[in-house]
Amino acid sequence: DQQVKQNSPSLSVQEGRISILNCDYTNSMFDYFLWYKKYPAEGPTFLISISSIKDKNEDGRFTVFLNKSAKHLSLHIVPSQPGDSAVYFCAATTSGGSYIPTFGRGTSLIVHP
């Protein structure tokens, strides 16, 4: 049973436009959410996170939105750049425990020049 779901395996966007990557979770105990970016043949790199006490967190071109009632979060990339082409993993955890994130299956983003 997947507790973190990324229902879109891939997304294609034109350079300069907005990329929106979605993530849903089922475990109401999750209170800390992270996005990781992964290039081929490399390990995931941390991108941005959000605590459940917030509904938005912004870092440069990247913004994460959290809708607790819907158990849904999204990552917005504006403007999208070709270098953003990668697999994006959504992850969720409970901050009071051992902080081990549960990952979604990832969304492959392709940004076309």
Next chain:
Amino acid sequence: NAGVMQNPRHLVRRRGQEARLRCSPMKGHSHVYWYRQLPEEGLKFMVYLQKENIIDESGMPKERFSAEFPKEGPSILRIQQVVRGDSAAYFCASSPFGTEQYFGPGTRLTVT
């Protein structure tokens, strides 16, 4: 400050052999995590270790898999008597305080 290092990057083993995967955490990090990524899947947690202690091994298969993080040297993930289903990418991550994790480049294990 060097990042998390994993070796080998690629490992080929025949069925029944042993596989040893090594992970050197970032300097000053005492928390190590191992994950497995099967094709078309997300990363699945396997085990969480601190120096000389296994903190959480709830994601480890009950047989053939073991992990250690000795006082000196890298963390080792050992898979005995490998089977084709063990073919995957294995990622190690380290953390200074058990919070944000920094991942290594992974070891791709192929069992023939």
